[in-house]
Each structure stands twice: as structure tokens, then as C-alpha cells.
Amino acid sequence: MLAAGHVLHVTSGRVGIALALKHARIGAGHKVLVPAYHCTSMVEPVIWAGAEPVFYRITPDTRIDFGDIERKLDGSVRLLIATHYYGFPQDLTFTRAFCDRHRLLLLEDCAHAFFGSDSGRPIGSTGEYAIASTMKFFPIYEGGCLASSKFPIDRIPLRDGGWKFQIKSVVNVLESSMAYRRLRPLGLLLRILLWLKSSIWRLIKSQKADVAPHGAGPGAADGSYDFDPRWIDTAMSRVSRVILRLAGQERVVTRRRQNYEKLLRALNALPGARPLFPALPANVVPYVFPLIVDEPARIFPILKNAGVPILRFGEFLWQGVDTKTCAVSADYSRRVFQFPCHQELRAAEIDWMITMIRAAVLGTDRISETTKPAKNS
Numbered sequence: 035m036l037a038a039g040h041v042l043h044v045t046s047g048r049v050g051i052a053l054a055l056k057h058a059r060i061g062a063g064h065k066v067l068v069p070a071y072h073c074t075s076m077v078e079p080v081i082w083a084g085a086e087p088v089f090y091r092i093t094p095d096t097r098i099d100f101g102d103i104e105r106k107l108d109g110s111v112r113l114l115i116a117t118h119y120y121g122f123p124q125d126l127t128f129t130r131a132f133c134d135r136h137r138l139l140l141l142e143d144c145a146h147a148f149f150g151s152d153s154g155r156p157i158g159s160t161g162e163y164a165i166a167s168t169m170k171f172f173p174i175y176e177g178g179c180l181a182s183s184k185f186p187i188d189r190i191p192l193r194d195g196g197w198k199f200q201i202k203s204v205v206n207v208l209e210s211s212m213a214y215r216r217l218r219p220l221g222l223l224l225r226i227l228l229w230l231k232s233s234i235w236r237l238i239k240s241q242k243a244d245v246a247p248h249g250a251g252p253g254a255a256d257g258s259y260d261f262d263p264r265w266i267d268t269a270m271s272r273v274s275r276v277i278l279r280l281a282g283q284e285r286v287v288t289r290r291r292q293n294y295e296k297l298l299r300a301l302n303a304l305p306g307a308r309p310l311f312p313a314l315p316a317n318v319v320p321y322v323f324p325l326i327v328d329e330p331a332r333i334f335p336i337l338k339n340a341g342v343p344i345l346r347f348g349e350f351l352w353q354g355v356d357t358k359t360c361a362v363s364a365d366y367s368r369r370v371f372q373f374p375c376h377q378e379l380r381a382a383e384i385d386w387m388i389t390m391i392r393a394a395v396l397g398t399d400r401i402s403e404t405t406k407p408a409k410n411s
């Protein structure tokens with residue numbers, strides 16, 4: 035993403051979508067093509083812009099179903115959101131040609147693909163616009179970006195989020211690092227600081243005056259799918275910028291790929307489950323490890339209760355999107371589980387996760403509380 039062109043650092047990926055639509059002057063009377071396999075935070079900015087989302091189908095390998103899009107084209111469709119699911123890029127040469135042929139703008143949704151390339155071009159550099167969710171790849175509280183290889187969107191003026199926001203971004207990073215035991219040598223010092231923080235934080239909260247009119251942190255950073263337009267012109271926090279600059283990008287790429295390969299080897303031939311992507315091409319840097327399971331309703335609660343960090347992308351589809359809209363999307367929103375392959379996972383944690391997943395899928399053993407590590411990550 036950082037090589038995609040002009041880059042504007044904001045507080046979430048959804049803000050990036052909203053800014054792209056605004057820059058392209060897409061609004062009332064226009065339609066935007068959104069994949070039927072989505073999270074609602076991809077749709078909210080379209081509604082905010084006043085445009086109508088048109089949901090298109092994907093194929094079982096999560097590729098865009100261009101035949102379906104062709105049937106939906108009319109004079110009012112302006113832009114195609116193309117999502118690189120789980121880090122695996124769409125065919126961008128074909129997608130670009132398709133958009134040019136039909137006079138559509140292309141927005142690459144790189145929320146799952148901060149890194150990677152397609153046909154030798156960096157991800158995010160083929161569309162007029164690209165967005166990413168920086169916080170999905172780096173240990174930061176908030177952060178997303180809008181990139182453009184065409185337009186100098188980095189000149190869009192942004193404002194500072196205010197001191198509460200800056201402090202909250204720092205505190206949250208420290209708190210998460212502590213909770214997941216990633217800063218052991220500094221642990222004691224941090225515990226003291228965090229103890230102080232709870233008192234300071236109470237004081238801060240009690241202060242009415244604040245430079246930020248929108249509260250201390252964006253909902254996007256706290257797990258909400260809503261789009262809060264009050265954050266549209268706020269810059270990513272200073273601490274997020276520093277972490278983004280200091281994080282060894284090579285290491286993020288290498289470790290995520292290694293962790294994915296490990297999960298792939300362990301879960302490849304499991305009866306009742308199969309990896310959505312059974313190979314990891316050299317151009318891909320995975321977001322998570324997606325696994326298709328046959329019995330989601332039985333397996334999900336077992337893993338959730340055991341403390342395995344399990345999520346379902348598209349668990350909540352936009353109202354009205356169902357099997358008729360896209361059978362694959364409706365199916366995947368239930369049956370595709372995603373497991374982390376984060377760069378900071380330790381070998382023992384991945385091994386534990388694999389043991390839990392295997393047991394749950396096979397239904398062999400009952401996962402007992404005692405096998406649960408003190409802190410799940």
C-alpha cells in the first residue's frame with residue numbers, strides 16, 4: 035500500500051472509502067458495486083455518500099463474477115469496489131480492462147492486503163483509489179489509509195484528532211501489548227503506568243473541554259462496523275505513524291507467510307474442513323488463515339469458548355443480501371472461519387491453536403478449561 039501512489043493516513047479503512055467516494059463526487063443518483071461478501075463497514079460509507087450499493091456475486095475462489103456485474107450495469111453505476119480477500123489479489127489486469135471498457139472507477143479494497151502484488155505491480159496501484167485498514171496489519175489502535183496512483187489525494191487536508199485521541203492511541207497500544215504479553219521486559223514499568231493511567235483517564239474523561247468534538251477514539255478502532263463521519267478528516271494518530279514507520283515490514287511479510295504455511299500444513303487434510311486457499315503464491319501476504327468448515331454451528335462455539343481467536347468475515351451481511359443475491363457469499367458468511375497468522379504469534383501459540391481446531395473439527399476431544407493458556411492471543 036505504501037508503494038501504491040499518494041497515500042493519505044486516516045483512522046480507518048472505511049474513512050478511506052468515504053473519502054474516495056467524495057473525491058470522485060459520487061453521491062445521489064449513482065450506484066456503487068459492492069461485493070455480496072462484505073462487512074457492513076464497506077457499505078456504510080456508500081450510504082453516507084448518498085449512493086446506492088449494488089451487490090455483485092463472487093465465485094467460490096472469491097474472484098469477482100464479472101458476468102453478474104455485466105448484468106447489473108446501467109448508466110448510473112460509477113465505481114467498482116474490488117476486495118482482495120484475505121490478502122489474495124483479484125486479477126487486476128482483467129479488472130482494470132473491464133472497468134475501462136465500462137467506464138467504471140476502480141477502488142481496490144486492500145483491507146486484507148496491506149502487502150502483496152499482482153503481475154508485478156504493488157497492490158493498490160491499479161485502481162484510481164485503494165484503501166487499507168492499517169490496524170489489521172500493525173500493532174496500532176487505529177489507522178487506515180487511502181491511496182491513489184492517479185490523484186494527489188495526500189493533499190486532502192486532515193486535522194489533528196486532539197490530545198485525548200493521541201493519548202488514547204498510546205495507552206491502548208501499551209495496554210494491548212501488556213494483555214498479550216508482548217512487552218515483558220518493560221512489563222513492571224508499564225503496569226505502574228497503566229495503574230496511573232486508570233486514574234488519569236478518569237480525570238481526562240471528566241474534563242468537558244476537548245479539541246476533538248467526536249470523542250476520544252473512533253468506533254472503527256473498537257470493533258464497531260458503523261461509519262462515523264465525524265472522523266472523516268482526522269489524521270491517523272502520531273503513535274500509529276511512528277509504529278508504522280518502525281515496524282520491520284520485511285518481518286511482517288515473512289512471518290505472516292510462515293505462520294500461514296504452518297497452519298496450512300497442519301489443517302490441509304482435515305475431514306470436515308478445507309482451507310479456502312490451499313496454496314500460498316509468492317505475491318501474497320495473508321491477512322488471516324481462512325478455513326471452510328462443514329459444521330459451523332457445532333464448531334464455532336467450541337472454539338470461541340476455548341478462547342481461540344476466531345472470526346467470521348461477513349458474519350453480518352447488509353440487510354437483504356442472501357442466497358439469492360449470491361449463494362457463495364451467504365454460504366461463506368457462515369462457513370468460513372478465520373484464524374490469525376499475525377507476525378507476533380509465537381510457535382507455541384500456533385501449535386495450541388492447531389490442536390484446538392483439529393479437536394473441534396474432528397470432534398475427538400472435549401476441550402477442557404485447563405488446556406487454555408493464561409492469556410489467549
Ligand SMILES: *Cc1c(COP(=O)(O)O)cnc(C)c1O
Binds near residue numbers: 146167178
Ligand atoms: C475491515 C474491512 C474494511 C474496513 O476497514 P476499517 O479499517 O475497519 O474501517 C473494509 N473492507 C474489508 C474487506 C475489511 O475487512
